[in-house]
Amino acid sequence: MRSARSINSDRPVVTDKREAILRAAIRVFAHNGYFNSKVADIASEAGVADGTVYLYFKSKEEILHSIFDRSMEEAIAAGRKQLDQITDPREKLRRIALLHLERLGADRNLAVVFQVELRGSTKFMEEFSAAGFAEYLSLIRSTFEEGQHAGVFRPELNAKVVAKILFGALDEMATNWILSKRRYKLAPMADQVLDIFLNGVNAR
Amino acid sequence: MRSARSINSDRPVVTDKREAILRAAIRVFAHNGYFNSKVADIASEAGVADGTVYLYFKSKEEILHSIFDRSMEEAIAAGRKQLDQITDPREKLRRIALLHLERLGADRNLAVVFQVELRGSTKFMEEFSAAGFAEYLSLIRSTFEEGQHAGVFRPELNAKVVAKILFGALDEMATNWILSKRRYKLAPMADQVLDIFLNGVNAR
DNA sequence: CGTGACTGAGTGGCTATTCATTCATAAGAA
DNA sequence: TTCTTATGAATGAATAGCCACTCAGTCACG
Numbered sequence: 001m002r003s004a005r006s007i008n009s010d011r012p013v014v015t016d017k018r019e020a021i022l023r024a025a026i027r028v029f030a031h032n033g034y035f036n037s038k039v040a041d042i043a044s045e046a047g048v049a050d051g052t053v054y055l056y057f058k059s060k061e062e063i064l065h066s067i068f069d070r071s072m073e074e075a076i077a078a079g080r081k082q083l084d085q086i087t088d089p090r091e092k093l094r095r096i097a098l099l100h101l102e103r104l105g106a107d108r109n110l111a112v113v114f115q116v117e118l119r120g121s122t123k124f125m126e127e128f129s130a131a132g133f134a135e136y137l138s139l140i141r142s143t144f145e146e147g148q149h150a151g152v153f154r155p156e157l158n159a160k161v162v163a164k165i166l167f168g169a170l171d172e173m174a175t176n177w178i179l180s181k182r183r184y185k186l187a188p189m190a191d192q193v194l195d196i197f198l199n200g201v202n203a204r
Numbered sequence: 205m206r207s208a209r210s211i212n213s214d215r216p217v218v219t220d221k222r223e224a225i226l227r228a229a230i231r232v233f234a235h236n237g238y239f240n241s242k243v244a245d246i247a248s249e250a251g252v253a254d255g256t257v258y259l260y261f262k263s264k265e266e267i268l269h270s271i272f273d274r275s276m277e278e279a280i281a282a283g284r285k286q287l288d289q290i291t292d293p294r295e296k297l298r299r300i301a302l303l304h305l306e307r308l309g310a311d312r313n314l315a316v317v318f319q320v321e322l323r324g325s326t327k328f329m330e331e332f333s334a335a336g337f338a339e340y341l342s343l344i345r346s347t348f349e350e351g352q353h354a355g356v357f358r359p360e361l362n363a364k365v366v367a368k369i370l371f372g373a374l375d376e377m378a379t380n381w382i383l384s385k386r387r388y389k390l391a392p393m394a395d396q397v398l399d400i401f402l403n404g405v406n407a408r
Numbered sequence: 409c410g411t412g413a414c415t416g417a418g419t420g421g422c423t424a425t426t427c428a429t430t431c432a433t434a435a436g437a438a
Numbered sequence: 439t440t441c442t443t444a445t446g447a448a449t450g451a452a453t454a455g456c457c458a459c460t461c462a463g464t465c466a467c468g
Contacts, residue, residue: 040458050459120237120324120325161393161397168374168375172376179329199405200399253450254451255426255449257425258425
């Protein structure tokens with residue numbers, strides 16, 4: 001067995017083993033929690049030796065970072081692309097909410113890492129907050145502000161607060177979905193949230 | 205120096221050292237995170253020896269549990285008491301939201317433990333979820349249902365989902381407040397949340 | 409052969425928990 | 439009051455176990 005290489009690359013192509021380790025880590029973190037997960041567990045879940053993990057990642061912590069960075073990047077890129085097609089701010093927010101819950105609903109393990117493991121320390125929270133969450137929140141906020149200018153949302157509302165409310169509501173849907181024993185589809189909750197939310201912020 | 209004893213008690217009064225350790229733990233957990241906190245740190249912060257911690261708590265984990273249990277108990281008791289005085293469901297929800305944010309806003313360290321450290325593992329989440337969070341969510345839900353029966357809230361809404369939305373919004377206010385560098389009062393956010401929320405769920 | 413990806417046993421550092429010992433105070437005796 | 443003994447809260451050094459990370463060696467391939 002050998003790892004794939006791209007032509008003209010002087011380093012191992014990052015896709016093969018690296019990807020396997022990342023996927024394994026998501027599963028292991030989701031099951032045991034970040035702090036209770038051993039690097040050895042991740043390695044064996046990925047079908048590689050302990051040491052191999054360190055050929056692709058500097059530390060256990062970097063694995064968690066990579067999971068977050070990659071997923072967030074994907075999500076935001078996918079989001080922006082879809083939003084370009086839409087002009088109505090209400091419809092944009094609906095799409096954001098739907099994408100949010102669809103993405104988490106599609107991979108329970110990833111959702112656990114996002115909803116639970118990434119929240120487990122202020123250190124992570126602050127780092128991640130700086131990176132992705134803040135950008136995401138501000139995407140919601142600016143969309144809302146568009147709507148205010150367009151006259152479809154109540155102009156006296158504080159857009160920052162509104163963004164947090166919507167985000168918080170969606171976030172709670174996701175967390176509850178993870179913790180619930182009962183299995184149901186997450187994505188459809190988006191409409192219920194939006195129904196109430198839009199009713200609350202619509203200009204009358 | 206001696207530990208306080210209640211009259212006719214054959215065991216050390218639990219308030220003195222135990223309380224000191226609990227308070228110290230809140231500070232230490234808030235600063236370093238649960239998993240990065242050493243029992244020795246808690247002991248020294250509390251001004252006792254390492255071993256003393258184990259005279260009052262079975263394990264490090266039990267300390268975290270105790271923090272949660274005691275705070276949650278206090279909060280729910282205080283909440284129920286205030287709610288008894290109110291009949292209008294809208295006003296009840298407003299009071300719940302206010303109490304929620306006032307309590308967290310009053311003690312930043314405790315808030316960090318609640319918003320961040322307690323979320324750090326599915327294990328904790330599930331245990332705590334079973335105990336206190338679920339009860340809290342259902343308090344919100346049943347209050348909302350009262351309002352539906354009284355005809356002040358839209359009857360077609362799913363009360364469970366509505367409860368999660370309100371909780372999620374408040375929860376996000378608290379988390380953001382903790383992570384924010386800027387200092388502002390948390391409690392007043394309750395009104396902004398309720399404004400939008402009630403607008404969203406009011407029967408027209 | 410040469411290369412370098414891969415291996416996995418071993419190391420070092422760390423820390424939750426234990427327990428033999430100390431000592432302040434209470435209780436009893438004179 | 440003063441001395442003696444008993445009690446158990448408090449201590450903190452020592453233990454025991456864990457686990458992230460390293461590195462000397464293997465091996466498949468070109």
